[in-house]
Amino acid sequence: MAKESPSSSSSMPSVLRAYAAPIFIFVLAMFFQLFLLPRSFPTSHYDVLGVKTYGSEDDVREAYEAIASKWNSDSGDARPADFIKIQYAYELLTNPVWKRDYDLYGIDESLHIIEELEKQYSVEDFAKIKTPLLEAVSYEPEHEGFMAITSQDFASKFQDSKPWLIQLYSSGSNSSAQFSMAWRRIVDLLDGVANHAMVELGDVRLVTYLAEKKTTGQVLFRNGTLSLYSVCQEPRQENEMRERLPSIVAFPPQCKTADCLIRFEGELSTDAITDWFATTVLELPRVFYHTKETLVPKFLAKVPPNKVRVILFSQTGERATPSVRQAAKDYWNFASLTYVLWREEDASFWWNALEVESAPAMVIMKDPGLKPVVYHGSGNRTWFLDILEQNKQLQLPQLSSTTSMELGCDARGYSRAGFETATWYCAVLVGRQSTELNKMRETMCRVQDALSNHDESDEASKDPSAASAHKNKRLTLAWLDGEVQSKYCFFYVQSETSYDTCGTRKSPIDVPRILIIRYHRNATESANVEKKSSNWPKTVWESEADDVDPAAQLVVSYDGPAETPEIIKWLSKMVEDGDSKNLPFYRAKTPELVPESAEPMRSGVPKSVKATQALLRLWNRIKDYLEDPRMGPTLLLGALLSAGSVWWTRSRATQQPVQTTQQSSTNQSDNNTEEEEKKKERKREQRRRNAKGEEAPASITDNEPKDAVQILSSGSDSD
Secondary structure, rough: OOOOOOHHHHHHHHHHHOOOHHHHHHHHHHHHHHHHHHHHOOOHHHHHOOOOOOOHHHHHHHHHHHHHHHHHHHHHHOOHHHHHHHHHHHHOOOOOOHHHHHHOOOOOOOHHHHHHHHHHOOOOOOOOOOOOOOOOOOOOHEEEEOOOOOOOHHHOOOOOOEEEEEEEEEEOHHHHOHHHHHHHHHHHHOOOOOOEEEOOOOOOOOOOHHHHHHOOEEOOOOOOOOOHHHHHHHHHHHHHHHOOEEEEEEOOOOOOOOOOEOOOOOOOOHHHHHHHHHHHOOOEEEEEEEOOOOOHHHHHOOOOOEEEEEEEOOOOOOOOHHHHHHHHHHHOEEEEEEEEEEOOHHHHHHHHOOOOOOOOEEEEEEOOOOOOEEEOOOOOOOHHHHHHHHOOOOOOOOOOOOOOOHHOOOOOOOEEEEEOOEEEEEEEEEEOOOOOHHHHHHHHHHHHHHOOOOOEEEEEOOOOHHHHHHHHOOOEEEEEOOOOOOOHHHHHOOOOOOOHOOOOOOOOOOOOOOEEEEEOOOHHHHHHHHHHHOOOOOOOOHHHHOOOOOEEEEEEOOOOOOOHHHHHHHHHHHHHHHHOOOOOOOOOOOOOOOOOOOOOOOOOOHHHHHHHHHHHHHHHHHHHHHHHOOOOHHHHHHHHHHHHHHHHHHHHHHHHHHHHHHHHHHHHHHHHHHHHHHHHHHHHHHHHHHHHHOEEEOOOOOOOOOOOOOOOOOOOOOO
């Protein structure tokens, strides 16, 4: 018996290793085709009745009557489970709206009733089952005041840049009818923030345009699947959860095509949909809740000093509405908003701290030391925005790069009184952020109130000069952050102790200062400046002389006591002197105000949530591919191509050594033939030499014969 060679026993593992990938793909294709695919396509209701797919209602009735007559004649073989499935299929396919939804979109939202009835009547006679199993619903949202759109007027509705929230519903869907109350609440919350509309599934063209599609092109209403719980469910239950209505889609601002459309895939509730729309679609910042313990350290202490603090007291603890979050975004540079949940046990605390009696309430905190402004009650969106607009500015405004022109405290601008005003003033409180600055800001607020109400104030504040200039908008009061605006501060505060007011804190001493700046525009000088602005080239000295602010400035620092009457008296004297005396017209180049570092706005979906949503969307996409009937043949084709590629590679690798051996042997034989030919040639040459002797005869031209005579020609020149 012949022994098996070692090469043959070792070749089998190498073959298996080479064909491992094709074998794996083939097994995967068979597993998909035989196990996964049948579970994704359960028996349809047409199969239960024995009717061809998409059969007419008459065919369904005939099949049902045939089954019913058979059962009446012999009811012993009938089981309750079979009766329930047949009765359910009959009721579903004889309702025009339910049949349309089932045929076009695969929607069967009442499928859970079959399992419930099977458990309830598992051991009873099917005759005791109450029919009908399904309750017909007729839902008409137009009767409730909701706006419905169709494919004919869809394009005409998208004329503005507002976002849209659209609900896809069915007039025969029980879940759509139950969702109407939540939709009403959502519409009210989005009033003024976004447009809303509803689309009925009967408009197939528009529904196909808006709905999500499977890999096979079939319309899919994915609802309630973006959860870790749904990943572990059986395929039938997944389909049952997925093919349910209503479906919510949204168009972000400036979006008018389905390319930028966003679909809602969460729980169908008012809170979930409004939060998703405000966060994902509108990218609005969140407004967080705080308690009495965290309000001061985590909100009041972190709000920049140039912003108003707005505290909203809620009695329910619900999320901030989209309108409140939109206001938080629109007024981000002016105000910071937060919520506080009202508790009765904390009522005394809030009354003593902010004078809040009950919720809902709105508290606005402006400058340090000022009494908060409290509004009780809940108003509509317009009422809320009006209050924010009225209180968005601090009582003593901050002088910054964005407010200098508006306040009239810029030598390149004009007075608040108008372009014709030649002389105006700006009283600025300058200092670093400190307790001393807050006290002086409180004092300046009292000065401003006294000047604004000088007709009703006491005798000490009745000074016509400063009050009249303030009333005519020729005098503006403001404060400046001396640390942030250090160059601007040093430009006006030129003294030995300026470092106590301006720049980075180098000592524990903080000295706020009150400055008054007199701005004056001279018409003659302005005309000369415009006249000099020509196209002719200027010298270096002329350019430096013309690079100054158009308005002249004179600065005076207050060195009196920090008392309201004294400050008002000093301001009045400065205004009188500036209006009456012929002061020098001195112009200079004022340093630019540094833009304030804006508080970062945290809007949109957090990165961790985005990552989770991306993974769940990937899982849903994988499940869609697992339900695609084309995947089995595709995998089988891939296995065949992979096997063919491996066979071709191995065949070429086997033929290559044989060809190399043949080529080397051929080359070797050619070399041997050439050597033999050379040897034969050398032997023939040697034999010829031996036959003629040792020496070869001399050539006739080598030696001259003895009797040789040279004969000259007739034309020779020699004699």
